[in-house]
Amino acid sequence: MTANPNEILREDASGQVLIRLRGEVDLSWTQDVRRAVLAAFDAGKPVGIDLSAVDYIDSSGIAALVEGLQKARAQGLGFALVAPSAAVRAVLELARLDQVFKIVANAAALTAPA
Amino acid sequence: MTSPRPRVVAAPAPEASARADDALAFLAELSRSLAVSLDLQQTLSEVITRLRDFLGVEGIALFLFDARREVLECRICSGPVDVAGMRLAPGQGVVGRAAAEDATQLVTDAANDARVWRAADEATGFATRSLVCAPLRTAAGPIGVIEIVNRRDGRPFSSADARLLELVAAPAALAINSARMAGELLEQQRLKREFDLARHLQKSLLPRRRRDDFPVLGVNRPAHEMSGDFFDHFELADGRIAFVIGDVSGKGLDAALLMVRAAGLLRWIGKQGLAPSAWLAQANQELVETVREGRFVCVVVGYCDRAATRVQFASAGFPPILVHRDGQWSEQIADGPPLGIVAGIEFAQHEVELGDGVFYAFSDGATDVRDANGARIGLEGLRALIDRHAQQSPAARVRALLGDLRRMHLVDDTTLLLIQAPQAELPELLYTRVLPARADALRALRVELRAAFDAQHIEPTLRDRLVLAVDEACTNIIRHGYGACGEGVIALRALRHDAVLTIELVDSAPLTDPARLKPGTLGECRSGGLGIAFIDTIMDQWHIEPLADGSGNRLVLCKRIESWSHAEADEA
Numbered sequence: 247m248t249a250n251p252n253e254i255l256r257e258d259a260s261g262q263v264l265i266r267l268r269g270e271v272d273l274s275w276t277q278d279v280r281r282a283v284l285a286a287f288d289a290g291k292p293v294g295i296d297l298s299a300v301d302y303i304d305s306s307g308i309a310a311l312v313e314g315l316q317k318a319r320a321q322g323l324g325f326a327l328v329a330p331s332a333a334v335r336a337v338l339e340l341a342r343l344d345q346v347f348k349i350v351a352n353a354a355a356l357t358a359p360a
Numbered sequence: 361m362t363s364p365r366p367r368v369v370a371a372p373a374p375e376a377s378a379r380a381d382d383a384l385a386f387l388a389e390l391s392r393s394l395a396v397s398l399d400l401q402q403t404l405s406e407v408i409t410r411l412r413d414f415l416g417v418e419g420i421a422l423f424l425f426d427a428r429r430e431v432l433e434c435r436i437c438s439g440p441v442d443v444a445g446m447r448l449a450p451g452q453g454v455v456g457r458a459a460a461e462d463a464t465q466l467v468t469d470a471a472n473d474a475r476v477w478r479a480a481d482e483a484t485g486f487a488t489r490s491l492v493c494a495p496l497r498t499a500a501g502p503i504g505v506i507e508i509v510n511r512r513d514g515r516p517f518s519s520a521d522a523r524l525l526e527l528v529a530a531p532a533a534l535a536i537n538s539a540r541m542a543g544e545l546l547e548q549q550r551l552k553r554e555f556d557l558a559r560h561l562q563k564s565l566l567p568r569r570r571r572d573d574f575p576v577l578g579v580n581r582p583a584h585e586m587s588g589d590f591f592d593h594f595e596l597a598d599g600r601i602a603f604v605i606g607d608v609s610g611k612g613l614d615a616a617l618l619m620v621r622a623a624g625l626l627r628w629i630g631k632q633g634l635a636p637s638a639w640l641a642q643a644n645q646e647l648v649e650t651v652r653e654g655r656f657v658c659v660v661v662g663y664c665d666r667a668a669t670r671v672q673f674a675s676a677g678f679p680p681i682l683v684h685r686d687g688q689w690s691e692q693i694a695d696g697p698p699l700g701i702v703a704g705i706e707f708a709q710h711e712v713e714l715g716d717g718v719f720y721a722f723s724d725g726a727t728d729v730r731d732a733n734g735a736r737i738g739l740e741g742l743r744a745l746i747d748r749h750a751q752q753s754p755a756a757r758v759r760a761l762l763g764d765l766r767r768m769h770l771v772d773d774t775t776l777l778l779i780q781a782p783q784a785e786l787p788e789l790l791y792t793r794v795l796p797a798r799a800d801a802l803r804a805l806r807v808e809l810r811a812a813f814d815a816q817h818i819e820p821t822l823r824d825r826l827v828l829a830v831d832e833a834c835t836n837i838i839r840h841g842y843g844a845c846g847e848g849v850i851a852l853r854a855l856r857h858d859a860v861l862t863i864e865l866v867d868s869a870p871l872t873d874p875a876r877l878k879p880g881t882l883g884e885c886r887s888g889g890l891g892i893a894f895i896d897t898i899m900d901q902w903h904i905e906p907l908a909d910g911s912g913n914r915l916v917l918c919k920r921i922e923s924w925s926h927a928e929a930d931e932a
Contacts (some may be wrong), residue, residue, distance in 0.1 A: 270806075273835045274799035302806065303830050305890035336824065340897060341890060342883035 254292030261294045268299040271307030280310035283350040294356040297334045373525045394535035404436045419427035424504035441484045458493035458505045465493045468516040495526040496533035573782035575668035580775045588615030589775035590623045602630045605777040622657045636674035637709040647700035653877030656698040668781040674707045675788035685717025718780045720800040725774030756788040787857035797848045810875030828899040832891035860923035869910035
């Protein structure tokens with residue numbers, strides 16, 4: 247394990263913004279995640295949060311995703327979770343939010359018609 | 361096989377070319393109907409009836425090997441003479457030869473063929489003119505023979521007839537084999553059900569673990585389905601507690617049955633409150649009279665008082681008793697022979713002042729466990745294992761000990777009985793840590809907690825949820841407990857009491873108003889109250905209370921772990 251295994255990558259494409267998260271989302275890191283998620287809407291494009299490399303997420307991390315969803319709704323933009331890992335899915339199910347979020351298998355599905 | 365002379369000529373056989381076409385259709389139909397049949401007798405009747413009509417023969421018979429493959433028995437036949445039940449040795453007659461050589465036999469002129477066993481015709485009065493025998497082949501060799509006798513048109517069988525019989529023999533053998541295997545499977549399932557019932561009954565004979573202040577604790581782990589080991593404890597009217605631990609020679613069902621008898625006998629005699637030596641002498645007398653075939657029973661019987669200050673016992677061929685007191689071990693070697701061998705034996709009696717010590721009796725399954733080098737761990741190895749868990753409560757110690765033994769590899773029934781003064785059962789400490797109340801300390805905490813829960817065999821989904829609940833609790837203390845007032849610590853302990861996991865988090869933050877900790881509603885798209893809602897969902901119970909001296913808060917999370925309940929039931 248490296249000193250700081252957590253990582254946020256932002257990928258701006260023509261039709262969307264993708265935020266790739268890697269590591270464990272807990273209280274030590276959620277503020278950074280929250281800022282990155284909210285900032286992604288600046289481009290005025292649909293936003294995807296790639297959670298395939300997230301090994302752990304707690305309620306503070308889920309709260310950051312919920313804030314993203316609320317902002318997307320307010321701005322009328324698309325918002326989806328991309329390929330959440332099993333660990334993330336388990337917590338989404340526990341929070342009964344797996345039906346609330348739009349969950350897609352890959353980034354390409356972000357801009358596909360629903 | 362028979363047709364009285366002069367024979368009656370039946371309908372003429374079909375022409376050869378038409379027969380070949382019919383044969384294919386017949387084979388297809390036969391295979392289809394055989395494939396769906398799993399009843400052996402029904403399968404055989406079908407084969408016989410259809411073949412006799414199709415082949416246009418006077419007689420047809422199906423011989424199958426018995427279970428030990430020593431005799432070929434006619435299981436079903438159709439023809440003027442009933443030969444069902446006829447038994448042939450492999451090699452005897454044309455049928456026996458087909459089986460022994462695993463080769464089809466064609467006899468065109470039975471009167472002048474040396475292979476034919478004439479006694480059969482003499483016994484039945486039947487005149488065999490011509491016959492074909494084809495082995496019923498399976499991967500494991502022939503399982504029997506199918507025989508046809510005398511064409512109805514009076515002509516001798518040809519090699520084309522022999523090939524046709526070979527063709528129909530293949531699916532018939534397959535169907536018979538399937539039906540047999542299905543039968544064996546049903547029988548195995550029936551036996552397994554019987555075994556399960558017997559195992560449950562045997563287990564129900566062992567006393568259940570007492571939860572009150574009871575000084576005797578026993579456990580039994582059978583090496584196979586049934587156990588030859590047993591233990592027992594019961595109270596006498598005068599307040600003494602009687603105990604028995606025994607090991608019947610041999611393993612398996614016969615040992616288990618003797619165990620049931622010995623356990624009942626020892627309990628019945630023990631209820632009379634006799635001295636341990638007299639108890640054994642009486643049981644020995646009874647077993648010598650009734651036990652056969654060199655079987656015997658090794659046993660320790662005795663009494664202790666409710667506070668377990670003193671243990672009185674006698675041993676018959678049982679492994680040494682171990683007493684652990686003030687960090688010292690002492691052994692008491694059995695001085696009497698096992699029960700059931702020699703009549704009129706007197707057994708010595710012993711008494712141990714137990715004080716705050718522990719009395720252990722182990723069946724030899726425990727000392728026969730092999731270490732990493734394949735060597736018996738013996739009494740010395742067993743003492744070393746007990747030493748490792750000496751600080752734990754009796755139930756936790758026994759659990760840990762059995763866990764160690766199982767990991768090393770149990771080869772025999774293993775039973776142990778422990779006597780120790782009752783004490784308030786302390787919870788077992790699984791994990792303890794004082795961590796700084798900082799978000800960056802949580803990751804390491806999660807890693808350690810996962811390992812601690814894994815060590816307790818908590819399945820991964822539940823483990824991850826429990827870790828999440830603890831993480832949420834810490835997050836709450838960090839954010840809302842210490843919050844503005846700066847840094848502090850969280851003292852965390854995970855405890856196991858029977859099947860309940862308790863996690864205790866103590867902080868020195870300003871007192872928390874429990875009313876403020878309200879779980880949010882799950883499924884709502886809101887970012888607040890989710891952490892408490894997680895704790896509320898994952899745990900069975902939780903509460904927060906101020907420390908007695910007002911210096912902080914204690915948050916307590918409880919969860920019953922189902923897999924631990926099952927393990928406890930196993931030990932009972």
